[in-house]
Amino acid sequence: MLSLAAISAGYGTFQVLFDVSLEVPRGEAVGVIGPNGAGKTTLMRVISGLVQLYAGAMRLDGRSVGGLPAHRMVEQGIAHVPENRRLFPRLTVEDNLRIGAYLPRARRQCTEQLDRVYKLFPRLKDRREQLAGTLSGGEQQMCAIGRALMSEPKLLLMDEPSAGLAPLVVAQVFDLVHRIRAEGLTVLIVEQNVQQVLDVVDRAYLLEVGRIKLAGTAAELKGNDFIRKSYMGL
Amino acid sequence: MTPQHVMIAGLALALVALPYFVAPYFMHLLIQILLWGFVYTSWSIMGRFGFVSLGHGAFMGVGAYVPALLWNYAGLTPWIGIPIGIGFAVLLGLVVGYPCFRLKVVGHYFALVTLALSQVVMLSIVAARDVTGGSLGFTPKAVGHSWFALQFPEKIYFYGISLTLWFGGLAVWYWIDRGVGREALDAISEDEEAAASIGINVIREKLRVTLISAALTALGGAIYGQYMMYLNPETVSGIAVSLQIVFAAIVGGNYSAVGPTVGALLTISLNEGLRVAFGTNFIGAANTIYGILLVVFIIFMPRGIVGMVQDLLSGRHRGKIAFYSAIRRPSSADQ
Amino acid sequence: MDIYLLEAIINGVLLGGVLALLALGLNLIFGVIDVVWIAYADLVMCGMYLIYYLNAELGWPLLLACAVAIAWVGALGVLVHILIIAPILGSAPINQLLATGGLLFFLQSFATLLFGTDFRNIGVRLPILEVGGIYISSARLLAFAVAGAGAVALYFFLRRTFVGTAIRAIAQDRDIVGLMGVDQRHIYLVTSAIGGALAGLAACLLILQYDVHPFIGNTFGPLLFMICVLGGLGDMIGGFVAAFVMSQIIAIGGYYFSTELSYVFAFTFFIVLMFVRPRGVFSR
Numbered sequence: 001m002l003s004l005a006a007i008s009a010g011y012g013t014f015q016v017l018f019d020v021s022l023e024v025p026r027g028e029a030v031g032v033i034g035p036n037g038a039g040k041t042t043l044m045r046v047i048s049g050l051v052q053l054y055a056g057a058m059r060l061d062g063r064s065v066g067g068l069p070a071h072r073m074v075e076q077g078i079a080h081v082p083e084n085r086r087l088f089p090r091l092t093v094e095d096n097l098r099i100g101a102y103l104p105r106a107r108r109q110c111t112e113q114l115d116r117v118y119k120l121f122p123r124l125k126d127r128r129e130q131l132a133g134t135l136s137g138g139e140q141q142m143c144a145i146g147r148a149l150m151s152e153p154k155l156l157l158m159d160e161p162s163a164g165l166a167p168l169v170v171a172q173v174f175d176l177v178h179r180i181r182a183e184g185l186t187v188l189i190v191e192q193n194v195q196q197v198l199d200v201v202d203r204a205y206l207l208e209v210g211r212i213k214l215a216g217t218a219a220e221l222k223g224n225d226f227i228r229k230s231y232m233g234l
Numbered sequence: 235m236t237p238q239h240v241m242i243a244g245l246a247l248a249l250v251a252l253p254y255f256v257a258p259y260f261m262h263l264l265i266q267i268l269l270w271g272f273v274y275t276s277w278s279i280m281g282r283f284g285f286v287s288l289g290h291g292a293f294m295g296v297g298a299y300v301p302a303l304l305w306n307y308a309g310l311t312p313w314i315g316i317p318i319g320i321g322f323a324v325l326l327g328l329v330v331g332y333p334c335f336r337l338k339v340v341g342h343y344f345a346l347v348t349l350a351l352s353q354v355v356m357l358s359i360v361a362a363r364d365v366t367g368g369s370l371g372f373t374p375k376a377v378g379h380s381w382f383a384l385q386f387p388e389k390i391y392f393y394g395i396s397l398t399l400w401f402g403g404l405a406v407w408y409w410i411d412r413g414v415g416r417e418a419l420d421a422i423s424e425d426e427e428a429a430a431s432i433g434i435n436v437i438r439e440k441l442r443v444t445l446i447s448a449a450l451t452a453l454g455g456a457i458y459g460q461y462m463m464y465l466n467p468e469t470v471s472g473i474a475v476s477l478q479i480v481f482a483a484i485v486g487g488n489y490s491a492v493g494p495t496v497g498a499l500l501t502i503s504l505n506e507g508l509r510v511a512f513g514t515n516f517i518g519a520a521n522t523i524y525g526i527l528l529v530v531f532i533i534f535m536p537r538g539i540v541g542m543v544q545d546l547l548s549g550r551h552r553g554k555i556a557f558y559s560a561i562r563r564p565s566s567a568d569q
Numbered sequence: 570m571d572i573y574l575l576e577a578i579i580n581g582v583l584l585g586g587v588l589a590l591l592a593l594g595l596n597l598i599f600g601v602i603d604v605v606w607i608a609y610a611d612l613v614m615c616g617m618y619l620i621y622y623l624n625a626e627l628g629w630p631l632l633l634a635c636a637v638a639i640a641w642v643g644a645l646g647v648l649v650h651i652l653i654i655a656p657i658l659g660s661a662p663i664n665q666l667l668a669t670g671g672l673l674f675f676l677q678s679f680a681t682l683l684f685g686t687d688f689r690n691i692g693v694r695l696p697i698l699e700v701g702g703i704y705i706s707s708a709r710l711l712a713f714a715v716a717g718a719g720a721v722a723l724y725f726f727l728r729r730t731f732v733g734t735a736i737r738a739i740a741q742d743r744d745i746v747g748l749m750g751v752d753q754r755h756i757y758l759v760t761s762a763i764g765g766a767l768a769g770l771a772a773c774l775l776i777l778q779y780d781v782h783p784f785i786g787n788t789f790g791p792l793l794f795m796i797c798v799l800g801g802l803g804d805m806i807g808g809f810v811a812a813f814v815m816s817q818i819i820a821i822g823g824y825y826f827s828t829e830l831s832y833v834f835a836f837t838f839f840i841v842l843m844f845v846r847p848r849g850v851f852s853r
Contacts, residue, residue, distance in 0.1 A: 049747065069752075070748055074748065074749065074750035075750060079748070080748045086742055088738045089741060090737075090741055091737060091741070095734055095738075098731070098734060099734050099746075099749050099751070102731055102735060102751050106750070147749070284661065284663060286667070288666075329840070330840060333840065333843050333844045337843065339843060342605050342666060343802065345663065345666050346798050349794060350791040350792075350794055350795050350836055350839065353832075357829040357832045357833060358830075358833050360829050361827055472787070473673075473787050474677075474787075477673065477674055478674075480667060481670075481671065516682060517681055518677075518678040519682055520678070521674055521675075522675055522678035522681075522682055523678075524678070525671045525673070525675025525676070525677075526675055527671070528668070528670065528674060528675075529653055529668050529672060532657060532660075532667050532668040532671065533653070533656045533657055
């Protein structure tokens with residue numbers, strides 16, 4: 001569904017990604033793991049259109065989408081849950097969700113989508129009038145994911161969903177990913193928590209210093225010596 | 235003696251000799267250019283570091299009115315009156331500047347505070363109309379040629395005074411530019427927090443340039459008043475003057491010593507040119523053009539005319555106009 | 570209480586209404602685009618001149634002239650953004666400030682060129698109401714009511730509509746609104762249009778009470794900036810409250826002393842409060 005070919009990108013003169021290629025097949029969950037500073041977040045931002053690529057091609061369902069700005073990417077069906085959630089702190093939970101449905105096509109279904117998200121995250125419904133900045137970490141993550149789902153995306157990008165969360169909450173978040181996948185959504189997750197993410201995705205890529213170092217199914221990577229030693233502490 | 239020194243000496247000589255060759259009318263223009271150039275330079279002493287004040291009209295107004303009032307009502311010689319006026323201006327700068335700097339009122343906030351300040355000074359002058367004559371203006375008592383009263387009907391005296399002032403202003407500019415505090419000021423203008431964290435006394439440095447700038451501007455206002463022998467709150471204080479100062483300094487070139495003077499050259503010539511060509515038919519034409527020019531310069535040439543010339547001469551690629559990169563060889567110092 | 574003092578207080582409140590409306594507009598623009606339109610008061614002046622021209626010189630009905638003015642100043646707002654702000658969005662904030670300063674210069678001088686420095690009036694005389702011995706200009710009362718309605722309309726727009734919510738969102742986190750499908754540039758244009766329209770509305774309200782001349786912007790512009798800084802730049806509620814506080818100071822100061830002196834008080838009050846809370850006394 002999504003394919004990146006030889007992507008190079010960065011910020012101004014500071015290049016972060018070098019010749020990155022990856023595939024996200026429809027209906028699957030794909031993970032990108034790697035250390036801090038590897039460029040994982042930049043990769044997400046390139047896909048969602050926040051950062052423009054220097055070179056390479058990006059295709060969604062065969063259509064070329066490289067170079068589109070973020071708000072056009074959302075139209076194409078890509079939704080990005082940013083690193084650190086990035087909710088609008090002084091908007092209510094419900095406003096945060098509603099703004100997720102800003103697209104004209106999503107606005108018409110706003111009420112239905114809202115119901116779906118509340119069914120997925122009943123805790124959010126309880127807190128709908130609360131200011132998003134006052135939610136707990138786990139609730140914020142749920143709200144951020146819910147906000148992304150409001151645009152009825154085909155592909156969901158999740159940037160380090162477990163960051164800064166307590167282990168119990170992390171488990172809940174990954175359980176959520178399962179449920180989202182069950183709804184048929186294609187997911188691309190960037191994570192530092194290698195153990196957890198490899199349990200939830202079908203395939204994964206290892207990104208180090210801006211380059212893809214390894215690729216394979218989750219099982220393959222879980223069994224890989226290098227990964228086990230460097231990233232799982234085994 | 236470098237070629238640069240020779241050039242400067244030659245220029246100084248030419249300026250000093252000039253009055254013997256030109257008509258009084260042109261002397262009048264020259265004096266205005268020098269005086270306003272001095273005022274604009276005083277502004278850019280702090281403006282070049284990003285401490286943009288939109289209220290220098292306040293200092294100019296105070297500097298102009300205080301000695302004039304003291305002269306008319308108390309017979310106090312401007313030799314004492316002017317320092318008192320400067321003192322008031324410095325005090326004003328302190329009273330407004332200290333809380334601003336202490337409490338990190340910078341950028342937009344600072345500019346708006348100074349804008350309000352200049353308007354308030356103007357309103358105060360107008361409000362005290364019984365004393366200052368309000369909007370009708372104020373005329374210092376004329377006593378003919380007198381060193382005591384600092385009044386000279388013959389233009390050559392004020393030419394000398396304004397020339398001295400102008401040189402003095404440039405000297406102060408260079409003194410700050412080459413001085414020990416320069417790097418501190420650059421650091422502060424780049425990132426105040428970082429500067430503070432490496433031990434720079436931000437408040438003291440900012441206050442220093444601000445008060446110097448205020449004092450010089452007040453001095454310029456005072457001499458301007460002495461020369462014109464007529465003060466009007468709109469001409470020496472208020473928003474219009476404050477913006478005019480900023481405009482001239484920026485268009486001329488905020489980051490060089492002579493830039494503001496080039497700005498003065500521009501504004502005075504434009505004013506005179508329009509007056510000569512159209513008389514009183516198009517009041518407001520000059521300022522309309524200033525307004526447009528200011529916007530255009532901010533967008534395309536933020537370093538002003540002098541800055542642009544400097545860039546052309548040194549071959550560095552700066553600014554947004556691609557045209558320049560087409561006529562110069564590419565440089566390795568691309569930013 | 571002295572009846573005249575009460576009258577001054579009430580007039581202060583009524584005056585505060587229009588100032589509050591303008592403060593909302595200025596804060597809206599600052600909150601979203603992060604620029605202060607120094608020339609904002611002069612956009613109001615433009616609106617006032619348009620109404621004068623349409624109504625007093627061309628004979629158009631007043632209501633129509635006002636409606637046109639609101640739309641026109643809204644369009645001016647968009648123009649300001651496209652021509653002046655957008656090209657320098659990445660520059661130092663002070664450059665943006667200076668650019669709108671150049672606009673101020675231009676607008677005031679151009680108005681002088683077109684209309685001269687005379688004071689112009691549309692000659693509308695609304696009745697003076699008497700309520701219990703207090704004289705209130707009905708023009709001022711009307712202005713207060715309309716300004717209030719405008720503020721309420723703005724509130725509902727920002728709260729209930731998608732674009733309004735996007736505007737509130739972009740003020741809180743500019744970078745990621747794109748991820749929700751919000752076109753930043755589009756929102757900037759809408760915000761500029763609304764800011765301009767609010768100025769246009771204020772022009773309608775002010776032309777009923779005051780003469781217009783090219784420099785009328787200088788009479789309330791600096792006051793407006795003090796209000797916005799007091800309330801916290803970008804803080805709509807803070808600015809709203811500060812507008813009424815400052816207009817009370819002006820009204821009461823003007824009652825006891827003179828109008829000019831009351832501005833001096835207002836400014837002194839402002840400076841003193843800067844000691845207390847520099848980010849705005851009334852901001853959160």
